[in-house]
Amino acid sequence: MELSAFPLEHAELLHVENAFWVLSAPTGVGNYDFRFDQFFRCARPWQPPDNITAVARLGAFPSYESVYDALRTEGTTLVHSPEEYRRATELPCWYPLIEDLTPASHWFPSFPDLEEVTSRLSWPIFMKGTRQTSRHRRELSIIDGPEQFRRILDTYATDPILRSQGVVCRQFVPLRLVEESDPNRLPSAFEFRTFWWKGSLVGCGRYWWEGKFYRMTQDEERACLAIAQETARRVRVPFLVVDVAQAADGKWIVIECNDGQESGLGGVSPVALWQKIIDIERAN
Numbered sequence: 001m002e003l004s005a006f007p008l009e010h011a012e013l014l015h016v017e018n019a020f021w022v023l024s025a026p027t028g029v030g031n032y033d034f035r036f037d038q039f040f041r042c043a044r045p046w047q048p049p050d051n052i053t054a055v056a057r058l059g060a061f062p063s064y065e066s067v068y069d070a071l072r073t074e075g076t077t078l079v080h081s082p083e084e085y086r087r088a089t090e091l092p093c094w095y096p097l098i099e100d101l102t103p104a105s106h107w108f109p110s111f112p113d114l115e116e117v118t119s120r121l122s123w124p125i126f127m128k129g130t131r132q133t134s135r136h137r138r139e140l141s142i143i144d145g146p147e148q149f150r151r152i153l154d155t156y157a158t159d160p161i162l163r164s165q166g167v168v169c170r171q172f173v174p175l176r177l178v179e180e181s182d183p184n185r186l187p188s189a190f191e192f193r194t195f196w197w198k199g200s201l202v203g204c205g206r207y208w209w210e211g212k213f214y215r216m217t218q219d220e221e222r223a224c225l226a227i228a229q230e231t232a233r234r235v236r237v238p239f240l241v242v243d244v245a246q247a248a249d250g251k252w253i254v255i256e257c258n259d260g261q262e263s264g265l266g267g268v269s270p271v272a273l274w275q276k277i278i279d280i281e282r283a284n
Helices: 064-072 082-089 091-097 114-118 146-151 153-158 218-235 270-283
Strands: 012-016 020-024 052-057 076-078 105-108 125-129 167-171 177-179 191-197 200-206 239-246 252-259
Touching: 020 076, 020 270, 064 076, 064 082, 082 091, 082 239, 082 252, 091 105, 091 218, 114 146, 146 153, 191 218, 191 270, 200 218, 200 270, 218 239, 218 252
Parallel strands: 020 052, 052 076
Antiparallel strands: 012 020, 105 167, 125 167, 191 200, 191 239, 239 252
8 A cells, every 4th residue: 555645664454353444554663563463363455445444553643634635545544534633632622622631721833922821820830742742851841930941942942743733831730650760751650541442441551651560449440440431432533542640639630632543552452452442343
């Protein structure tokens, strides 16, 4: 399949267990890549049927709409429309739907003026791009006051991840911490990544999967999944990721939403995740 709008080599279209289609290509990221054919029966039809719907596992999209349109011309429709993709990934789109479940947030098309921020939020604040942070760098995310705010202006303008995004400023909420081993990275909080397929939970695991092990009690899991499920119900896209964390005061809050096509797995078992999706599709 020619992916002219998304130049990743070795992409292939697979029909997984006769249940769903996936368009997959290696990205070199261990917590993202998955060899479907090593764990499931996968068909590679020489001439795929017309008008199929597929999940993309191609890494981060440089432009979702252009990839979506290019694939549509070849008979493949991605599981999310461009509008659904924006609703799943961009804070200005999902925040109004879950404003009561997540910290107060404001967004700007470019790096905001200090006065714009201080008139709406109090220090410290949490800053990020409208879609993501820059590799969880602490100095660019947790802003303690005006001096640090001014200091990171040039970095936001030149950072390869942040410069192409709008800027989000959120009220900083202290989280329940798991460990704080690297002063240059955001500390590991009691945070969990959940995957939702057509409204059903298909995966839940530690967000900070590489560091110190942590897990929820049964009561904590019920509270965590309740707020994640409500978020999935409101955002209403086929393949959603909801990251949820426990604040220092014990309250559970939504950290962010993402497209399940782009998202890394965290501590979620990929085999269990895709098996649950297979089961749901077979049941339907």
